[in-house]
Amino acid sequence: MAELNQKERMKIKRHDMPNQDQVVRRGNFEEVALGYTEETARIEAERCLQCKEPKCTRGCPVGVMIPQFIKALREGDMVKAVEWMKVKNNLPAICGRVCPQEVQCEGSCILTKKGEAVAIGRLERFVGDYELANRTCPLVKAPRTGKRVAVVGSGPAGLTCAVDLGRQGHEITMFESLHGPGGVLVYGIPEFRLPKGVVHGEISYAVECLGIDIKTDHIIGRSFTLEELLADYDAVFLGTGAGLPSFMRIPGINLNGVMSANEFLTRVNLMKAYKFPEFDTPVKIGKKVAVVGGGNVAMDAVRCSLRLQALQARQSGGEPGEAHIVYRRSADEIPARTEEYHHAREEGVIFDLLTNPIEIIGDDKGRVKTLRCVKMELGEPDASGRRKPVTIPGSEFEMEMDTVIMALGTSPNPLVFVDADGLERTRHGTAVADNETGRTKKQRVWAGGDIVTGAATVISAMGAGKRAATDMNNFLKGEAPWA
Amino acid sequence: MYTIVRKEVLSDVTKLMDIEAPHVARKARAGQFIIVRIDEHGERIPLTIADYNRDAGLITIIFQEVGKSTKQLGKLEPGDAVASFAGPLGHPTDIENFGTVVCVGGGVGIAPIYPIAKELKAAGNTVISIVGARNRDLLFWEEKMKAVSDELIVCTDDGSYGRKTVVTEPLKEILGDARRKISRVWAIGPAIMMKFVAAATRPFQVPTTVSLNTIMIDGTGMCGGCRVLLDDGARFVCVDGPEFDGHKVDWENLLSRLQFYREEERIAMQAYDHKCKLEAAVEGGK
Ligand SMILES: Cc1cc2nc3c(=O)[nH]c(=O)nc-3n(C[C@H](O)[C@H](O)[C@H](O)COP(=O)(O)OP(=O)(O)OC[C@H]3O[C@@H](n4cnc5c(N)ncnc54)[C@H](O)[C@@H]3O)c2cc1C
Ligand SMILES: Cc1cc2nc3c(=O)[nH]c(=O)nc-3n(C[C@H](O)[C@H](O)[C@H](O)COP(=O)(O)OP(=O)(O)OC[C@H]3O[C@@H](n4cnc5c(N)ncnc54)[C@H](O)[C@@H]3O)c2cc1C
Ligand code: SF4
Ligand code: SF4
Ligand code: FES
Numbered sequence: 106m107a108e109l110n111q112k113e114r115m116k117i118k119r120h121d122m123p124n125q126d127q128v129v130r131r132g133n134f135e136e137v138a139l140g141y142t143e144e145t146a147r148i149e150a151e152r153c154l155q156c157k158e159p160k161c162t163r164g165c166p167v168g169v170m171i172p173q174f175i176k177a178l179r180e181g182d183m184v185k186a187v188e189w190m191k192v193k194n195n196l197p198a199i200c201g202r203v204c205p206q207e208v209q210c211e212g213s214c215i216l217t218k219k220g221e222a223v224a225i226g227r228l229e230r231f232v233g234d235y236e237l238a239n240r241t242c243p244l245v246k247a248p249r250t251g252k253r254v255a256v257v258g259s260g261p262a263g264l265t266c267a268v269d270l271g272r273q274g275h276e277i278t279m280f281e282s283l284h285g286p287g288g289v290l291v292y293g294i295p296e297f298r299l300p301k302g303v304v305h306g307e308i309s310y311a312v313e314c315l316g317i318d319i320k321t322d323h324i325i326g327r328s329f330t331l332e333e334l335l336a337d338y339d340a341v342f343l344g345t346g347a348g349l350p351s352f353m354r355i356p357g358i359n360l361n362g363v364m365s366a367n368e369f370l371t372r373v374n375l376m377k378a379y380k381f382p383e384f385d386t387p388v389k390i391g392k393k394v395a396v397v398g399g400g401n402v403a404m405d406a407v408r409c410s411l412r413l414q415a416l417q418a419r420q421s422g423g424e425p426g427e428a429h430i431v432y433r434r435s436a437d438e439i440p441a442r443t444e445e446y447h448h449a450r451e452e453g454v455i456f457d458l459l460t461n462p463i464e465i466i467g468d469d470k471g472r473v474k475t476l477r478c479v480k481m482e483l484g485e486p487d488a489s490g491r492r493k494p495v496t497i498p499g500s501e502f503e504m505e506m507d508t509v510i511m512a513l514g515t516s517p518n519p520l521v522f523v524d525a526d527g528l529e530r531t532r533h534g535t536a537v538a539d540n541e542t543g544r545t546k547k548q549r550v551w552a553g554g555d556i557v558t559g560a561a562t563v564i565s566a567m568g569a570g571k572r573a574a575t576d577m578n579n580f581l582k583g584e585a586p587w588a
Numbered sequence: 589m590y591t592i593v594r595k596e597v598l599s600d601v602t603k604l605m606d607i608e609a610p611h612v613a614r615k616a617r618a619g620q621f622i623i624v625r626i627d628e629h630g631e632r633i634p635l636t637i638a639d640y641n642r643d644a645g646l647i648t649i650i651f652q653e654v655g656k657s658t659k660q661l662g663k664l665e666p667g668d669a670v671a672s673f674a675g676p677l678g679h680p681t682d683i684e685n686f687g688t689v690v691c692v693g694g695g696v697g698i699a700p701i702y703p704i705a706k707e708l709k710a711a712g713n714t715v716i717s718i719v720g721a722r723n724r725d726l727l728f729w730e731e732k733m734k735a736v737s738d739e740l741i742v743c744t745d746d747g748s749y750g751r752k753t754v755v756t757e758p759l760k761e762i763l764g765d766a767r768r769k770i771s772r773v774w775a776i777g778p779a780i781m782m783k784f785v786a787a788a789t790r791p792f793q794v795p796t797t798v799s800l801n802t803i804m805i806d807g808t809g810m811c812g813g814c815r816v817l818l819d820d821g822a823r824f825v826c827v828d829g830p831e832f833d834g835h836k837v838d839w840e841n842l843l844s845r846l847q848f849y850r851e852e853e854r855i856a857m858q859a860y861d862h863k864c865k866l867e868a869a870v871e872g873g874k
Binding site for chain 2: 282283284320321322323324327328329348349350352358359361362364365367368371372376377381382383384385386387389470471518519520
C-alpha cells in the first residue's frame, strides 16, 4: 500500500473481527472470535498515527511498544513485529485475546477521542498467532549460572517469571498444585475465549527451550512448605493467584444446585465436563440458571451455561432454557470486558440488572427452586468511584431458578502461607510485596500477580512476574542484595 | 505418573494399593487424604491415606469400588501408573492422650480408622475399636485392628461374622456403661453411619469426631464444592477438615449433597461397563 497521510488513515474504519455465528456458537465450545486475516490486519494497522508520544503504550500495564510493532506489521515484517512485541510481552497470543483493551491500551489510544481506537488487541493477537505458528523469535537460554529458583504457581505471573529467569540461565523448578499448568488460563477462562491449545503451546515451548521443570500435584504449604523451598533454592517466587471463592451470606447457599463459579468453571474447563461421559467429571446445569455477578468470571460462567444447555437440548430434545446474569449495579458498571458483555448479549443471556439476591429457596429434596431478590438503585459513589447500589424498600420478588452460580470475586489461597514466618499478609489475605521489585517481607521471597493485588488481570500478573524476574536476576547475580 | 508398586485384594470390592509418591509420603499424617486422577480423561477423587512409608516414598490407599473411577482404579496392577496424585491434603488427626477412646470404622472406613487407632494407642489411650460391614466378605484388617486396640468388637449387618448388628449398638452399650468413662469417639464410614454415631453419642455428651466424605474437585479450597454446613456456618471439608465435630454437622444437607450427581454417576458407570464389554469382546475375538 502506498504511504497514507494522517487524514487518509483516519478515514479508514476500525475493522470488526469475524465471529462465529451467534446461533451456532451457542451450541459449541469453539473459539468465538476468529481473528483477523492478514489483509484486514494490514489495513487496520494503517490506521495507527504512529504518535511520537504514544498514549496507547502508557495505557498498557506493561508498556508494550505498540506503534513499533504496528509499523512492522503494516510493512509486512512479521519477524520484526514479533520482536517488538516480545520486548515487553512474552505471551501476545493470550493477551491479545483476554486483555480488557478498552480500559487499557485502546482506551488510551489518541483515536478514541475522534472515533474508534486502533484495534490494538486484535493486532496483538494476530502477531501472537503468527509467532505460535512460526516461532521466529526463539527462546534462548543464557549459559548456566548454577542458581536455582523455585516458582510457585503456574498462572501468568509464575510463567512469565519462570521464562524470564530461565532465559538468564538460572535453573527453574515450578510447583503447581493442580494436575496441569496454566492457572486461571486453563481452569477459569473457557475454551471459546482462549483455546487451551494456545496456552499449552506457549507452555510446552518454554519448557522445551529453557528446560523448566514443572512439578504438578505439588501443593506448597502441604507437600512442601515455603521454608523447605528456601532451604533448597536460592530464590522463590510466589504466583499462587487469588483462587478462593466467596459465597454470599444469604440463606440457602448450601442447597444442591448452588455452586461457586470456580467449581463450575473448573468442572467445565479443566475437567472438560462438557464432554462428559467421554471425560469422567460431570457438571449439572439446569434449565434456569442465575449467575450472580458482573465481571469476567460471571460472563464466562453464564456463557458456559448457555452452551451446556444447548448441548443438553440437542441430546435430549426440548428447549435449551435460560441463563441470567443477576447483577446489583447497572450495565454501565459491568466490570467484564466490553467484548464479552456484547457477546453474552448476542448469545441470548438475560440481564437482570440492579437486582440483588437475598435468599435461595429449595424444594423438599434440598434442590434450588427459587431465587428471592430485591431491586436496587444507584446512590452516591463509593470508594471505587462507582455509584453504590442501595436496596429499594419493598421491592422483593422471586424468580424460578434451578441453578445458582456465585461469581462474586475471589481472594488468595492461604495454604502457601503455612509455615512461612515473616511473609506478611494484608487484612484481605493478599501478600505484602513491593510494587516495583516484587520483594516480600521475607528474605529471598518475591511475589506477584493476584496473590498481591487480589483478582486483577492477566497482563498485570505478567507484568508483576516480569518485574520480579528482573529484580531476582539482579539479586542472583549479587547486584541487588537483600537490604 | 505415579507407579503402583503393590496391590492387595481385601475383598471382592475392596482393594489396597501402595503408590510411589515421595512428595506426599514425606509429610503424610493420619487423618489426611490424597486426590488421585487415573488418566487424562479421569476425574479427581479423594482417598484417605491409610498408611505411609516415608523412607520408601510410598502411600497406601484402600478403596471400595462404588462407581466408575474406583472400579477402573481397581483394575490396575502393580507396574501400572496413575496420572496425578496430590497431597497430603486436609488437617491431620489431633492425637493426644484423652483417656479411654472408641474408634468406629464402618465398611471401607476401617482403613482410615486404623492409623488413627494406632496413633491414639501409641499416645497412651485405652482404645476400644468397633468395626462393622454389611457382611463377612467386606471385612478386612481384623488382625491389624486387634493389634492396636485394647478391645475389638466386630459386627456385620447380616450376622455372617461377629455380632449381628450395626456399629451403633455396641457403641451405645459402651457409652451406657458408667465404669468405662469414654472421653472421645472417632467414627469413619458411610455418611449415614457417622450420622447415627453422632446421634448415639449426643445424649452422653461425648465429643465425637467424624471424617466427612463430600464430593471434591481440587482439594485445596479453590472450588467450594466440598462445603458442609455446621451449626455456625459453612466450611470447606478439604481445607477445614476432613474431621469435624459430628454434633455440629447438618447431616441432612450432607446426605442430600452426596446424592446430587447420582444420575451422572450411573451414566458414567454404564458407559464404562459398555466400553469394558467391547474391549473384552475384542480380546475374546483375537
Ligand atoms: C473465569 C475468569 C475469567 C477471567 N477473565 C479475564 C480476562 O478476560 N482478562 C483478564 O485480563 N483477566 C481475566 N481474569 C483474571 C486473570 O485470569 C487473573 O488475574 C490472572 O490469571 C492472575 O494470574 P496469577 O498468575 O497471579 O494467578 P493464577 O492464574 O490464579 O495462577 C495461580 C496458580 O497457582 C496455583 N496455586 C495456588 N496455590 C498453590 C500452592 N499452595 N502451591 C502450588 N500451586 C498453587 C494455582 O493452582 C494456579 O494454577 C479472569 C479470571 C477468571 C477466574
Ligand atoms: C476426604 C475423603 C476421603 C475418602 N477416603 C476414601 C477411602 O479411603 N476409601 C474409599 O473407598 N473412599 C473414600 N472416599 C470416597 C471416595 O472418594 C468415593 O467413593 C469416590 O470418589 C467414588 O468415585 P466413583 O467414580 O468410583 O463413584 P461414583 O459413581 O462417582 O460415586 C459413588 C459415590 O461416591 C461419591 N463421590 C462421587 N464423586 C466423588 C468425589 N469426586 N469426591 C468424593 N466423593 C465422591 C458420591 O457421593 C457417590 O455416593 C473419600 C472421600 C473423601 C471426601
Ligand atoms: S498487553 Fe494488553 S493492554 Fe498491553 S498492549 Fe497488549 S492488549 Fe493492550
Ligand atoms: S495512540 Fe493509537 S494512534 Fe497513537 S500510536 Fe498508539 S495506537 Fe497508534
Ligand atoms: S474440594 Fe474444592 S474447595 Fe474443597
